[in-house]
Amino acid sequence: MKRPSEDVKIFSGSSNPMLATEICRLLGTEVGAAELSRFSSGEIYVGIGESVRGADVYVLQSFSHPVNEHFVELMVMIDALKRSSAGMINVIIPYYGYARQEKQDRSREPITAKMVADVLTTVGADRVITMDLHAPAIQGFFDIPVDHMTALDLIADHLRNKDLTDHIVVSPDAGRAKTAERLATYLDLPVALMNKRRPKHNEAEITHVIGDVRGKIPIIIEDMIDTGGTIVKVAEGLVEHGALPHVILCATHAVFSDPALQRLQHPAIREVIVTDTLPVEAPVMQKLRVLSVAPLIAEAIDRIHHNRSISKLFSESNR
Known part of the structure; x- marks a missing residue:
């Protein structure tokens, strides 16, 4: 990657400044100057501290906790950049909140x-860059x-460093089936599908397993x-159906609302692999592995700015 030209500016909201800093380091630049503060009433203030007139601007903000605060902060930042005559406002949302409310179930x-x-x-916003939408x-x-x-691809590369003998990729529901099939193809592993129903939000009941998991180590992809x-x-349902109690859990977004960290200490879960689309304070668990998406996003910024295809970033995904 080349150092971005002077007409590229990268700003960060308060949700994930470490990720923004690492992206800028990889691009050989610095995070743009911006003042983020709150009035006594709780209202959000944003001041852009440098000229962005005509610039290709990228602003990074994940919808981490508190989600609504970070959402409004992003709106205010975009408005500030627009009123500062930014040429193009590209919004990077590594984790797109509210994605689970994408249809009417009732x-x-x-x-x-x-x-x-x-x-x-x-x-x-003129463009949105995001990762693994729900x-x-x-x-x-x-x-x-x-x-x-x-x-x-990041997760697949990490898993390839392991001995995957007797492993099986598991989709926790029908919605993840296509992703599980792709991961299984990358790793040359069999795939299984769980069927579940949700009596209410953040609760699930496993009804049955499609596929033979007996004697295998499950790799769950979410x-x-x-x-x-x-x-x-x-994980408990898989063990009940004969899988080994050495589950590997993979997910892009580590939302980790309470009591997630306590629940993930379950003895059947051997490793938890996530990325830094959301800030993860380390070390939170010995079994936790955090993969950085900074190189991926930095390369995407470089390619978008120079009008090159970003599909080349996903060589396996495009097979």
Whole structure:
């Protein structure tokens, strides 16, 4: 990667400044100057500390806890950049919050993922760069370009360093089946599918397993780990069906809402592999492995700025 030209500016919200700093280090630049503060009433203030007139601007903000604070902060940052005459405002959202509200499961429910897309577009975003959406169809909620990247190759590369004899890739539900099949193809492993139902939010009941997991070590692939309740039920269900109690759990987004860290200490879970799309304070668990998406995002910024395809970043994904 080349050092970005002077007309490229990279700014960071307060959700994941360490990731933004690492991206800038890889690009040979510095995080743009911005003042982020709160009024006594709790209102958010953003001041851009350098000229962005005509610049190709990238602003990074994940929807980490507190989600609503970081969402509003991003809106204010975009507005500040727009009013500062930025040439192009590219919003990098490694973890797109509200993605689980992408459809109506019952009458009179919101489709909040669409509402967030509308707000981002209306306030002035020209492009969105995100990773492993809960539902890929969310890309269609936007009327602006969306670059939907994946951490699957990073996870696959990490797993290749292990002896994968007698391992099996497991999709925890039908929604992850395609991702599980891709990972199984990358690793040349068999695949199994769990069937579950949700009596209410953040709860799941496993009904049955499709595939033979007896005597095998499961590799569960998810897009996120929130409270950890579902994933523990999946691990226990696999063991009940004959899998070895050495589960490897893989997920892009480490939401880790309480009591996730406590639940992930379950003895059947041997390793938890996540990325830094959300800030993870280390060391939080001995079994936790955090992979950085900074090189991936830095390369994407370089390619987008120079009008080159970012699909080349995912050589395996495009096979």
